[in-house]
Each structure stands twice: as structure tokens, then as C-alpha cells.
Amino acid sequence: MKRVKLVVAYDGTNYRGWQVQNNGETIESMLNRAISSLTGEEIHVMGSSRTDSGVHAMGNVAVFDTEARMAADKFSYALNQRLPEDIRIQNSCEVPLDFHPRYQKTVKTYEYHILNREFPLPAYRLNAHFTYRPLDIARMQEAARYLEGEHDFQSFCAAGAQVKTTVRTIYELTVEKEGDLIVIRITGNGFLYNMVRIIAGTLMKVGMGEWEPERMTEILEGRDRKLAGPTAPAKGLTLMEIHFKGEKE
Amino acid sequence: MKRVKLVVAYDGTNYRGWQVQNNGETIESMLNRAISSLTGEEIHVMGSSRTDSGVHAMGNVAVFDTEARMAADKFSYALNQRLPEDIRIQNSCEVPLDFHPRYQKTVKTYEYHILNREFPLPAYRLNAHFTYRPLDIARMQEAARYLEGEHDFQSFCAAGAQVKTTVRTIYELTVEKEGDLIVIRITGNGFLYNMVRIIAGTLMKVGMGEWEPERMTEILEGRDRKLAGPTAPAKGLTLMEIHFKGEKE
Numbered sequence: 090m091k092r093v094k095l096v097v098a099y100d101g102t103n104y105r106g107w108q109v110q111n112n113g114e115t116i117e118s119m120l121n122r123a124i125s126s127l128t129g130e131e132i133h134v135m136g137s138s139r140t141d142s143g144v145h146a147m148g149n150v151a152v153f154d155t156e157a158r159m160a161a162d163k164f165s166y167a168l169n170q171r172l173p174e175d176i177r178i179q180n181s182c183e184v185p186l187d188f189h190p191r192y193q194k195t196v197k198t199y200e201y202h203i204l205n206r207e208f209p210l211p212a213y214r215l216n217a218h219f220t221y222r223p224l225d226i227a228r229m230q231e232a233a234r235y236l237e238g239e240h241d242f243q244s245f246c247a248a249g250a251q252v253k254t255t256v257r258t259i260y261e262l263t264v265e266k267e268g269d270l271i272v273i274r275i276t277g278n279g280f281l282y283n284m285v286r287i288i289a290g291t292l293m294k295v296g297m298g299e300w301e302p303e304r305m306t307e308i309l310e311g312r313d314r315k316l317a318g319p320t321a322p323a324k325g326l327t328l329m330e331i332h333f334k335g336e337k338e
Numbered sequence: 339m340k341r342v343k344l345v346v347a348y349d350g351t352n353y354r355g356w357q358v359q360n361n362g363e364t365i366e367s368m369l370n371r372a373i374s375s376l377t378g379e380e381i382h383v384m385g386s387s388r389t390d391s392g393v394h395a396m397g398n399v400a401v402f403d404t405e406a407r408m409a410a411d412k413f414s415y416a417l418n419q420r421l422p423e424d425i426r427i428q429n430s431c432e433v434p435l436d437f438h439p440r441y442q443k444t445v446k447t448y449e450y451h452i453l454n455r456e457f458p459l460p461a462y463r464l465n466a467h468f469t470y471r472p473l474d475i476a477r478m479q480e481a482a483r484y485l486e487g488e489h490d491f492q493s494f495c496a497a498g499a500q501v502k503t504t505v506r507t508i509y510e511l512t513v514e515k516e517g518d519l520i521v522i523r524i525t526g527n528g529f530l531y532n533m534v535r536i537i538a539g540t541l542m543k544v545g546m547g548e549w550e551p552e553r554m555t556e557i558l559e560g561r562d563r564k565l566a567g568p569t570a571p572a573k574g575l576t577l578m579e580i581h582f583k584g585e586k587e
Contacts, residue, residue: 100460145461165457175460208414211349211424212394212576216461327461 090154092188093161095120095134095168096180097149102215102324103175106142107149116140116176120151123171127164128157137190137331138197141283143323145216148179148330150190194334196260198276200327201289206269217270218289218325224296226266232295233262233273235305236288243312245288246281247320255281255312264292271296274329283320291318339403341437342410344369344383344417345429346398351464351573352424355391356398365389365425369400372420376413377406386439386580387446390532392572394465397428397579399439443583445509447525449576450538455518466519467538467574473545475515481544482511482522484554485537492561494537495530496569504530504561513541520545523578532569540567 097116105113109121117136124132137150159167161183168178202217204210209219236259243255259277266272273289291308294300300318308316346365354362358370366385373381386399408416410432417427451466453459458468485508492504508526515521522538540557543549549567557565 098457098460100463147459147461169457174458174463177458177460179457208347208418208428209423209426210396211347211426212396212465214349214423 090156092152092154092184092186093164094182094184095151095178098147098177098179100175101143101145107136107139119176123168127167128155141323144326146328149328150331152190196332198329199285200329201273201325203271205271218322222297228302229264229292229296231302232292232305233264237262240309242281244308244317245284247283248314250282286321287317289321294318339405341401341403341433341435342413343401343431343433344427347396347426347428349424350392350394356385356388372417376416377404390572393575395577398577399580401439445581447578448534449578450522450574452520454520467571471546477551478513478541478545480551481541481554482513486511489558491530493557493566494533496532497563499531535570536566538570543567
């Protein structure tokens with residue numbers, strides 16, 4: 090038996106998130122079916138990050154165990170033949186049998202995309218949040234700096250989420266403009282439920298001039314979800330990369 | 339009565355091209371319906387460029403005549419409320435009653451997008467052609483230079499197309515790499531049927547190393563569609579902009 094690790098890219102538009110649901114297709118259910126039909130085994134993948142409905146990925150990670158003789162690095166090609174166009178395996182390789190994508194220490198990178206212009210562009214309709222209200226990038230960048238480092242991010246965690254600690258470290262949080270697209274890029278050692286989308290919604294409040302960048306300090310210190318901005322829509326969010334500590338690369 | 343000009347962006351994936359068809363929705367039919375329902379008149383727009391099924395636009399142009407009292411520049415907002423997310427008016431303004439988007443002299447810009455990497459990325463599945471075969475940009479750029487200027491582009495015109503002359507001028511033809519995306523950008527005073535897609539297919543042949551850049555001379559001089567490369571798939575093509583000569587901008 091071997092354990093195979095998959096790096097998976099997907100457009101989340103047509104799925105009810107990562108995790109298997111009773112009421113519709115998910116990324117996990119599509120992977121389970123493709124791998125099971127390929128190997129003839131009943132496969133249930135273990136995912137690294139349970140992205141919400143509508144959220145996209147360039148590099149989410151899943152593992153599964155198989156008796157199949159196929160070399161681990163060939164699964165990417167074989168599975169892409171069996172998956173729809175909006176899910177594509179980017180890499181497959183063998184990992185130790187005790188490698189678990191959910192409990193391993195990781196560094197994750199997310200991007201949140203905002204299209205900021207007078208009218209929406211159809212080409213961005215699935216992968217970016219649109220607003221016609223002008224956003225001031227310099228203000229957003231200033232606010233972002235308050236969030237970098239180790240903080241208690243309880244104010245940036247969906248109310249009701251149950252976790253041992255809400256302390257996390259953001260290694261880098263950048264805001265950049267590429268034409269009419271604003272790209273918020275966040276790298277950290279772990280993210281609370283909805284954390285990136287709440288950060289995006291909060292930075293937008295600052296970008297619109299409603300809040301001052303310094304308000305980030307108050308929001309962090311207050312440890313109350315009500316202090317932060319709204320949760321920005323799912324479709325603007327993409328899980329870019331998961332790096333497992335100790336992994337050679 | 340006034341004539342209103344619309345600049346229209348769309349994702350062509352779900353439409354049978356621009357022009358009204360009996361067997362499915364088109365960009366033109368969607369615009370006709372939206373404008374007719376807004377004004378209460380029976381409106382038939384006149385388009386500038388009849389893009390094929392699957393081709394996208396950032397700035398195609400259409401005009402229509404109306405007795406409606408609404409100011410011309412307000413149509414963009416009102417129509418976007420009545421159009422699906424994959425069609426968005428970018429601008430509306432009044433033009434002289436003799437302005438005709440098909441017979442006016444224009445300069446058009448197209449982009450052809452190629453995603454060139456080992457595996458496809460779902461985020462690009464609708465708007466870029468994918469190939470895993472490595473493309474050499476420098477060779478494509480060299481080949482592109484042969485096509486700039488005034489030439490008889492008969493070899494780059496779909497067989498059977500009926501036009502008075504196949505002489506056209508390409509003002510600029512660039513090939514650039516943005517990450518894994520190759521962007522072919524062409525500006526010219528008019529394009530033959532399938533011309534941009536045949537140019538893209540031909541530049542790919544050169545990029546793959548099958549043809550030498552100098553072969554462009556032979557292809558142009560031979561005036562025979564069979565000499566050029568294949569017609570690249572529609573989904574990689576986007577009509578970026580139409581500039582009408584004499585238009586202030």
C-alpha cells in the first residue's frame with residue numbers, strides 16, 4: 090500500500106465546497122469518484138483545507154491510500170482524464186503513510202481578488218469580487234501592516250467557530266493593484282474560519298475611506314467578530330498554495 | 339430619435355456567437371431583448387464585429403436607434419440590470435444618426451491567450467487555449483515581425499470567405515509571456531474571417547519548433563490557406579477594443 094498526495098486546482102463555482110455533502114457535488118466527492126473508478130477501490134481522500142462553497146484553489150492538497158500498481162506520479166495524468174474541466178490535478182507523488190494533510194504543520198497562501206472599476210467584466214465574474222466604489226490601495230496597505238505578525242485574530246473569525254486558540258501568525262499580507270484588479274495576498278501558519286474573507290472585507294472598509302487604517306489595532310484588541318468588517322464573498326477567494334513544514338521543495 | 343452606441347464586454351462560452359441564430363442565444367439576441375424590454379420598442383442592434391461562437395470581447399460595439407427619453411449614458415446602467423452576468427455594457431453614449439459600426443473605418447485590437455504549462459488551470463478554462471507542449475516565445479516574436487505591416491493575408495483567411503480584397507494592415511503584433519500565459523496581441527485596420535485564430539495557430543507551430551520563423555514569408559506569398567497553421571480554438575480569442583477613426587478619445 091502507498092499513500093499518494095495530490096495537489097488540486099479547481100474553480101469552486103459549481104461545487105458545494107470541498108467537503109462531501111448530501112445535497113450536491115463537492116470537490117471531495119468528485120475526487121473520491123474519479124480515484125475509485127481509476128483504481129477499482131473505494132477511496133475516500135483526506136483533504137488539507139475544507140474550502141467553502143464557491144471558493145477556488147490553485148493548490149489544495151489531498152491524500153489517499155491505494156494498492157494500485159500505478160506509479161504515484163502518474164495519477165495526475167490519469168485522474169485529469171476522469172475529472173471535469175473545472176478540477177485539475179497539478180501534481181501527484183508518494184508520501185509517507187503517516188503523512189496527514191490536516192494535522193501536519195503548514196504554511197498556506199491565499200489570494201483575495203477584487204475587481205474595482207465602474208462596470209463588472211464578464212471575464213472576472215467567477216473569480217473576483219466586484220465593487221464600483223473606489224478603493225484606496227495605499228490605505229489598505231497601511232491597514233494590512235497592522236495584521237502582519239502573531240496576533241489573536243478572534244475578531245477575524247466567524248462567530249461560533251470552535252477552536253482551541255485564535256492566535257495565528259501572518260507572515261506576509263500584501264495589497265497590490267494589477268490594472269483594475271486588487272490582489273490581497275496572505276501567507277500564514279493557519280487560518281481561522283472565514284479569516285481571509287473577513288480580512289478582505291475589513292480592508293475594503295478602510296479602502297473605501299469608512300475606517301482609518303489605525304482602527305486595525307482596536308479591532309484586534311477587542312477580540313470580537315462584530316468589530317471587524319463584513320465577510321467578503323466566497324468567489325473572490327483562492328487557496329494558492331499549501332507548504333508542509335519539513336517538505337523539501 | 340437618437341442613436342446610442344454601446345461598448346459591450348462578454349464571455350462567449352455560453353453563446354452561439356454574436357449574430358442572431360435560430361438555434362440558440364447569441365450576444366445580439368440578448369442585447370435585442372434587454373433593450374426592447376427597457377424601452378418598450380422592438381430593437382435590433384447593429385453590431386461592429388460578428389464574433390464567432392465561444393469568442394469573447396472586452397469591447398465589441400453595437401448601436402441602436404430609440405425614441406426613449408433616457409439619456410444615452412444611462413443605458414449602460416439600466417441594461418446591465420437586465421443582462422446576465424456574462425454580458426456587461428461598459429459604456430453607452432449618443433452618436434450621429436449616420437454612424438454605422440460596420441461600415442465605419444476602424445482599428446481593432448484582439449488578444450489570443452495560450453496557457454502553456456504541464457497541466458491546465460481551471461481558472462483559465464474558459465478564456466485561454468491550453469497546450470502542454472512548450473512554446474518558444476522568442477521564435478514566436480520573430481515570426482510575428484514578418485506579419486506586421488500591409489500584406490495580402492489570403493493564407494490567413496478561412497477558405498471560402500468572400501471578400502473584395504485580402505490585403506490588410508497589422509499595425510502591431512506582439513507576443514508576451516505573463517507567467518504561464520502567452521498573450522498574442524494584434525492591432526490592425528481590419529481582419530479577415532478567422533485571421534487572428536489562424537495567425538495564433540501558425541505562431542504556435544513556430545513556437546513548438548515545427549516551423550522556422552522565416553517560413554512566414556512563404557506563407558504570405560503563397561496566398562493559400564493550406565500553407566498556414568491550424569485555426570486555434572475560439573475560446574482563446576478576445577476582441578479587446580474597436581477604435582473608430584475620427585472618434586475623439
